[in-house]
Amino acid sequence: xxxxxxxxxxxxxxxxxxxxxxxxxxxxxxxxxxxxxxxxxxxx
Numbered sequence: 001x002x003x004x005x006x007x008x009x010x011x012x013x014x015x016x017x018x019x020x021x022x023x024x025x026x027x028x029x030x031x032x033x034x035x036x037x038x039x040x041x042x043x044x
Contacts, residue, residue, distance in 0.1 A: 011040040
């Protein structure tokens with residue numbers, strides 16, 4: 001997970017995940033990794 005403070009109320013973040021599933025299962029073949037990119041806003 002990486003994050004970067006843009007200012008006092010905004011944060012940009014990136015989350016990368018890699019899974020080690022079995023190659024003979026549907027989950028292991030299709031869902032091997034994921035990523036999320038987001039912005040968090042702190043109102044107070």
